[in-house]
Amino acid sequence: MSALMQATALVGRPVVTLAGDEIGQVKDVVYTVADGRVTGFTLAGRGLLAGPLRRALPWAGVHAVGPDAVMIRDEDVFTDRDELAERTELRDHNLIGGTVLTEGGTALGTVDDVVLDIGASADVVGYRLVTSEAIPPAGRSVLLPLPGKVAASGEALVVPESVAGLVVDDLAEFTAAVRSVRSVPEGERSCA
Amino acid sequence: MRLTEIDGRRVMAAGTAVTVGRVAGVVIDPRQGIVVALRVKGAPSGDTLRWADVSGIGADAVMVASPDAVGEAVDRTAEILGTKHEFVGKRLLTDTGSDLGLVIDVAFDEQDGAVTALHTEDGRIGDADLIGCGSYGVVVRRHA
Missing domain, CATH: 3.90.50.10 (Photosynthetic Reaction Center, subunit H, domain 2)
Structure with missing residues (x-):
């Protein structure tokens, strides 16, 4: 099953582990232009004024993208923000x-x-x-x-x-x- | 039995017929979906009563064999108490990322302590398995 959504609707959505802990929120959707595939998300801290986080969420670490939260398996799924960006030519x-x-x-x-x-x-x-x-x-x-x-x-x-x-x-x-x-x-x- | 019903109930030692303290919450293992202990206030020997040491839950009192049943939290119970373990007041989230509302009560089996339902402001969620309880919310997987 898949669903259409706009990238800006994902921005600010909380990123939560299956254990129920909030890690941060989606900052940017990262994808490769060549094949249009989303490679992951960069993250910001919790709260309205929080800054960007060093660690980023690769798509492989996503358990589900729900209407109210992006669910991830646990805190071991993260990668470095620069590493995610390097594998990707362009960010949306x-x-x-x-x-x-x-x-x-x-x-x-x-x-x-x-x-x-x-x-x-x-x-x-x-x-x-x-x-x-x-x-x-x-x-x-x-x-x-x-x-x-x-x-x-x-x-x-x-x-x-x-x-x-x-x-x-x-x-x-x-x-x-x-x-x-x-x-x-x-x-x-x-x-x- | 619901959390809001057992809260405040007296804990009575059957052997001495003395009130040991009062229930001040339950400790739920969110991975197994069972009540592992009751929190007790007013007892001199500690603040935790292991579920295994509860000899009966009646309408007016939670019965234990001896006052010593209430002690300090150890093992898994202590581990859970070190996390954001409270259910009431938290968001209820599915593992697919849908918010089901705020948890207002927890129902559990009086015999084995298994969590049987979560109550939110909008209703009762009985068709789900507990997965986690953390800083953001309580996570469940709904039965297909």
């Missing part, structure tokens, strides 16, 4: 605010959030963006299904021309949209 953090460009060079909007499909693994399946004039009316918040691999940097995300027509308004519509995007054979997709 850096993508937020980046421009979404089509292969034809049209700016569709700016990245506002990342849509994750969380089950046994956690994958990036799309982005939330604030639209430009290319998707009228401009300034609208929409969800963009991710068509497999895309090229991304801290500056921009380059997507196929065709996805502009696939944007949806909410997570309910998103599931169907992702399915239709993924049903396009690999060869018919143009690669950036």
